[in-house]
Amino acid sequence: MKKTNILQKIHGPADVKGCSMDELKILSEEIRQALIRRVTVTGGHMGSNLGFVEATVALHYVFDSPRDKFVFDVSHQSYTHKILTGRKEGFTEPEKYYAFSGYTTPSESEHDFFKIGHTSTSISLATGLAKGRDLKGGRENIIAVIGDGSMSGGEALEGLNNAAMLNSNLIILFNDNEMSIAKNQGGMYENFRQLRETGGKAENNFFKSFGLDYYYVEEGNEVETLISAFEKVKDTKRPTVVHIHTLKGKGLDWAMQDKEAGHWAMPAAFDLAAFAKMERYETLTADFLLKKMESDPTVIAVSAATPGATGLTQEFRAKAGKQFVDVGIAEEHAVAMISGIAKNGGKPVFEVFSSFLQRTYDQLSQDLAMNKNAATILVFSSGIGGGDCTHNGMYDIALIGSIPNIIGLAPATREEYLAALEWSVEQKNHPVVIRVPKVVISDGKTIAFDDESAVKGKIVKKGSKIAILGLGDALPLAKQAAEALDETVGVNVTVVNPMCFTTLDKDLLDELKKDHDLIATVEDGILDGGFGQKIAAYYGADPVKVLNFGGAKRFNDLVPAADIAVGNHLTAELIAEDIKNHMK
Amino acid sequence: MKKTNILQKIHGPADVKGCSMDELKILSEEIRQALIRRVTVTGGHMGSNLGFVEATVALHYVFDSPRDKFVFDVSHQSYTHKILTGRKEGFTEPEKYYAFSGYTTPSESEHDFFKIGHTSTSISLATGLAKGRDLKGGRENIIAVIGDGSMSGGEALEGLNNAAMLNSNLIILFNDNEMSIAKNQGGMYENFRQLRETGGKAENNFFKSFGLDYYYVEEGNEVETLISAFEKVKDTKRPTVVHIHTLKGKGLDWAMQDKEAGHWAMPAAFDLAAFAKMERYETLTADFLLKKMESDPTVIAVSAATPGATGLTQEFRAKAGKQFVDVGIAEEHAVAMISGIAKNGGKPVFEVFSSFLQRTYDQLSQDLAMNKNAATILVFSSGIGGGDCTHNGMYDIALIGSIPNIIGLAPATREEYLAALEWSVEQKNHPVVIRVPKVVISDGKTIAFDDESAVKGKIVKKGSKIAILGLGDALPLAKQAAEALDETVGVNVTVVNPMCFTTLDKDLLDELKKDHDLIATVEDGILDGGFGQKIAAYYGADPVKVLNFGGAKRFNDLVPAADIAVGNHLTAELIAEDIKNHMK
Structure with missing residues (x-):
């Protein structure tokens, strides 16, 4: 045979x-x-x-x-x-x-x-x-x-x-x-x-x-x-x-x-050596936590069955000892548990994939937010992405955006991320969700946040007439679109890093509308219920025009990321073109 | 002693x-x-x-x-x-x-x-x-x-x-x-x-x-x-x-x-006799289902531990027999199960309280919506309401609004509700969520929906300059506000029943903007991520002004419903006044 x-x-x-x-x-x-x-x-x-x-x-x-x-x-x-x-x-x-x-x-x-x-x-x-x-x-x-x-x-x-x-x-x-x-x-x-x-x-x-x-x-x-x-x-x-x-x-x-x-298994073409050398938020987070744990026995890292993929490696777990807990596949339990840990004096940091956080809407609302316990949730693999529709990370902003009391932050740089994390772990007043960016961008400026500054938008580039708000991972795209407009239209476009996606920085928004005719928002998430729609509603009765860029409400299954980006006009050229068309 | x-x-x-x-x-x-x-x-x-x-x-x-x-x-x-x-x-x-x-x-x-x-x-x-x-x-x-x-x-x-x-x-x-x-x-x-x-x-x-x-x-x-x-x-x-x-x-x-x-236990002051005589959506639904079940053995009513409170009384259950299932406190299971029932030829109708539907965001998305199975979910006790913050029903529109493939309907009258229910149970293409209104209002016009008409907005009163969109339960309030404006401002205000809160009727919206300067939305739900913000975003680049009325993002605990209404400007007078102020 x-x-x-x-x-x-x-x-x-x-x-x-x-x-x-x-x-x-x-x-x-x-x-x-x-x-x-x-x-x-x-x-x-x-x-x-x-x-x-x-x-x-x-x-x-x-x-x-x-x-x-x-x-x-x-x-x-x-x-x-x-x-x-x-x-x-x-x-x-x-x-x-x-x-x-x-x-x-x-x-x-x-x-x-x-x-x-x-x-x-x-x-x-x-x-x-x-x-x-x-x-x-x-x-x-x-x-x-x-x-x-x-x-x-x-x-x-x-x-x-x-x-x-x-x-x-x-x-x-x-x-x-x-x-x-x-x-x-x-x-x-x-x-x-x-x-x-x-x-x-x-x-x-x-x-x-x-x-x-x-x-x-x-x-x-x-x-x-x-x-x-x-x-x-x-x-x-x-x-x-x-x-x-x-x-x-x-x-x-x-x-x-x-x-x-x-x-x-990673694909054969995957360059493990290069990956190991790359600075990644997973590693930055694990290092941050281990350092915290050394001096503070109440800090605890929590995973729901995916520690390795979020940087909580076997080595990390060995070092963290009792300051790490994996609850297995039990995201609902994890969210309720971190609320209890925070209530009884601990400083829990729950690392979870965006798509799996969907399991916990009610626990986020009732067990955590309603009780205002100071737990930190780090959301990995957020964003519209490509891949299988079952693992898409584009829903978290909308999901969290309708829950009172949670502060949702979308840092754009390494320094902002670490400042947000440090602030979140040490503050005592709010449940905080941090959308972990995908690619590490560093501007070298060491910063620190307090309760007030953490949730304030930051003007990255001050111009007039047109402003683009680029949330978290979408900030580089916002910058590129602004550059494209600067060149072709000849205006100096304002670029804003909104940082917080759950509540609006109204002072900043009121300031912007004074000398801007069009405000565009760019987010790496679904449009419906997202950050941009909050901005559109805020300016609803003002003459300023608002354009929202983000993901259409659709299950994208195995559509290449580049095609999704083009379909949603999430490229610098298409954003610039849309804005230009609306300035006419 | x-x-x-x-x-x-x-x-x-x-x-x-x-x-x-x-x-x-x-x-x-x-x-x-x-x-x-x-x-x-x-x-x-x-x-x-x-x-x-x-x-x-x-x-x-x-x-x-x-x-x-x-x-x-x-x-x-x-x-x-x-x-x-x-x-x-x-x-x-x-x-x-x-x-x-x-x-x-x-x-x-x-x-x-x-x-x-x-x-x-x-x-x-x-x-x-x-x-x-x-x-x-x-x-x-x-x-x-x-x-x-x-x-x-x-x-x-x-x-x-x-x-x-x-x-x-x-x-x-x-x-x-x-x-x-x-x-x-x-x-x-x-x-x-x-x-x-x-x-x-x-x-x-x-x-x-x-x-x-x-x-x-x-x-x-x-x-x-x-x-x-x-x-x-x-x-x-x-x-x-x-x-x-x-x-x-x-x-x-x-x-x-x-x-x-x-x-x-109901309060002593509760008038049980009057309640028993009242026409209620719970009873209308149960009667509708029993009649369906008589001729169609594939119709099945599903509850998660709250059959009585949603009108699926002990008498109903006895009559429905195998065409009723209570899954106990297990809302996640219920949503996945109805997806399976629909996939294998059944016509499931799941009755659930708004607040408890929160348990099922991921099941709604992954088990049901992604698979486009034709199950019907009836959401009871929706709305901002008063009472304990743990049971508030104001989040469902936002919750469902970010999930692709689900059709969310908010009928305003008895006739619309029954038409929506009939359509939903018999159609084969969509998961449908129907927000059950609280008070039965009947206009006597028998209607029927098909795939196209079910999701279309309906012009209740055609005017110009100002339009108010009153979603579902909020339609009477929209009408009252329009009347108040008709009298005081002397314009004929358009009133619209949007019906569908998950996707926009763009034809209607494009029509409205031709002869209206201000469009207000009124919904009995949270503003953040809600229906109104979708409208504001749709008109973001148009000169038409948009005002959203709904619930602020806040846990209201034991605040009297009337105070919440005033605080959110959800009275006819306050809505009319806000609109008037923005028309100046």
Whole structure:
């Protein structure tokens, strides 16, 4: 038997069903090698996919997709599913490596039911599919696939509790690879360990305590064992958990050895050496915090499962000791917890990705802002960006902008960022959200903020007639647009760094309107509900014209960042042109 | 011993500690009678407070508040705590019945640590207090009090999982009265039942499976038993659950018999007969749904623990059968689930309070909107209103306004509401959020919407120079302001019902600017990020003036609605005056 002849003949799930057990084993190994080759080049979720090859093969062997419906949590483990459902070339043909999303995407295939990129949603979505089926009188199997890391998220736990109330078919395939992105956090993980060590027979069973039927499969990377386990639960009339034990990163030494690093592989073209030398806000922040911690035992850094990606490296964590806490995937808990820490005398700094902060609107409002506790939240990966629409960071300004009491700052330079951070950590009066810029720009001027100066806009360049307000990361663009106008129109354009995006610097705005006819705002975020619209409303009854530049309200999926910029007129030339047209 | 002499001498926790066991029993009964008298007059959370009298007395007897810190979930059971911590007169002196908030409020007392009114937050907040304590090297006890209803919320479950990681003192007092607001929902409640029936020795223990220490106390309304249980766990060095079994509504026959009704008592002055006769959107909706369900088995009504308050009465639920589902306190799950139901052919209608929809920003965005599934969400109790700041409904327009793909409608009349609902349930292309108006206004014109007309603004009165856009509930106010201007300024003011608050009717706006100099927007919601700011931004570069009327960004706590209206210029006279001043 030739080693590569099985994958070659797989064009859809029916071909998987036609394989013998031996062929399925070979197929799994071929898929694993294809994944390693492809993800090494493109980057992507390496560890989670390598661990879930056999289970995916077994799922498609036993169940009948798309009649039977799979819902993949985060869907960062769905590469094998894509290979088996007509999208093989995205993993085997280098010229098509970028043809498909890294997540399930209904527009790609009838085998994908949801666009998914956030964690902990699969059980609830699958429960909905099951309810829909029951209303129509259908009989298909609904299968939610969820990893152990995702299980700590509130939505998943609400889902477990409610799934148990279905008096009908729902299979929750619990893919336990003993890892979240970083180490798992929380009491449930001790229970999962006990379940693994006892072959599912531990004294207390987490899943049974939620009222679910339960099966344990130790050999989560053996396709034949998985097939017989899945056949046993197929067409079950009860919500049932199948707990399988898999090996994250299986087949790739470095990913198995450092599972945190192996979670997400950088593309081969990525210049790690250059990256390591680059000054980055992640490192600046970690250094700042470690220095603070040395002299102040009440400073504490908080992460929700993404410490490494926000600069809280394993080295940082070792040094910080008890002054670091990872809550796992539990952003809601994190925001409430930092409110409590601040209330009881601590100085918490929560580092979070913009897109995941979306989980916490109510906690930001009720647990934190309403109580005015002095916690700091650092928002990473803000901005319109390109990439997958599930991870877009363009909503945070609007999200935070409608919550009273929170001070939202968007520093533009290294010095402003560090001054904002220092001020925020030491002040006692406000919850503060700082939008961390993406590229470090330094003007060398050491500055310090106090309660008053932190929220004031700064005039970067004083001119007249036209003013451009460039918020945070958008300040360089505002400057470039001003330069373009200076040259072509021959006016001296004012440039302002507004700094605070949650309340307006009315003194400055009143000053500006005296000798400016047009005020433009530029922000790296959605227009609707954003900073610019507050400015437009403030000047609503004044003769001064206002133009807002920012992101249109639209989910941009895999649109190149440059195209999004042009589409939104977020280039210096297009901004200058629009302004020029309105000055006529 | 005189029956009323104990409560008289209680001025703070120290006085509780000075009581004998017999006196504590009398005290508990005196408090219970005071609660019944007071809540019967004022309205409020009756059942939860009556069940938690003895436990609160025992807490203050055993622990040393405010050094030891209590965090009450929802804090709707904190009345006895208020009585014992210097706020007795709010419950014993009729003229002071309205002096204190119905929730814990730090500005009232050093014994309250957080303003709390949403569910499922206590464990995370308390974990934060414990972390803060540990950073400072403190030794106080931290006690979270949480009911069984609140335990199903994602934030509480994230909290449980993380609380277990504390290697220090945290006591979770689990107040199990076998009820949420309505019946509890979910698999965990079967486990709680088993724990109650076995005296805490069931085969699987929900709390132990989260890694927490656990004690069971059956006699949750016996003060002496509770004291000895609390003394056992005081100063524990491990996160520990004390599961107590209490009787919701204890001491009040009607509240014990109908626990759902007894959860929240209406004030004595409330005219139930008039209320029953009133035409209300809750009833209109329930009738609409039942009629739909008769002919269409795929229609399903969804609630998250508040069916009664949104008109999905016990009678409705009995009639709807499988076409109704209560997910308990689990709003995140609800939104993901309705996305799944819609994806698999169902027609879900989720009824939710504005304030609780805040829990679901990310689910609205990722699970629902990104997938464009045709689910309907009906938002009740929207608007600036008065009352407690924790339940304010003024944020929903801004919240939803920044999420792509969702169509948000704000009908103003009975006919528009029913047309919007009919259209939403039957269309297949959009997630739709309908802001349910508060007072039924009928113009008798039967109408129907289609995909195009549903989102179009409607000119209510055609004039010139000045136009007022009154969104949904604010339309009557817009009309009154227009009338006031018609009389005093002598112009014929245009009045517009914008209907859709998530996208702008640009044709209409372009038409308006041709013959209007000033356009005012009026909305019953926060200004920041709201509908009016979108209008101001749209006209930013036009000469037309824009004035936005709505709620300032501020937590209004127990401010009378009329004062809030005046403060925000949300009266016909003040709107007319502002407009007049800007027309000069």
